[in-house]
Amino acid sequence: MAYREQEGGLLDEVIGIYFHTKVTKGGRNLTCAALVAVGDGNGKVGLGYGKASSVPMAIEKATGEGRGAMLEVCRVGDTIAHQELGRHGAARVLLKPASPGTGVKAGGTVRSIMRVAGVNNVLSKVFGNSNPLNVAKATMNALRQMRSREEVQRLRGVKVELRHPQAARPKREQPPEAAKGPAEEPAEQAAE
Known part of the structure; x- marks a missing residue:
């Protein structure tokens, strides 16, 4: 799903919406749940799960939980x-x-989290x-286990x-003798 910008410069993206039905003697009770990734697009990310009687309320609760757990x-x-x-699990x-230039090579759930976190190049695999x-x-x-x-x-x-793939590597300079071409034999060996 598309992400949207919130107040305070935060981005949020709805990962999933779930519907739960509880059957009672009086009928069925429908509740909704939302899973939302929240981030600033510059290295901070949070995940929220909210439940309510309507979808907008569930998204709002999940967004609030995600902001608090960044x-x-x-x-x-x-x-x-x-x-x-x-x-x-x-x-x-x-x-x-x-x-x-690699991009985010990931499934939908991981891609959403990486997008709001501001990570533009990453590979992932779900097992x-x-x-x-x-x-x-x-x-x-x-992401929580990562260390600088x-x-x-x-x-x-x-x-x-x-x-690291994106680490700044200094260019190696060629030694002066390698730049000249094939090495010549020393005069002592040529005389023998």
């Missing part, structure tokens, strides 16, 4: 910091960083249960080398 996504450029596997979601609610929670668990390079260095007490 977390910071560790990013390098416009992708995630490192590979991570998130789990919830029987669903497992693998997230991998991607090179610039096990593909229920949108479980996949969304597994994706959020994967500085945090890993502090926790381990050692310097960590940055190897």
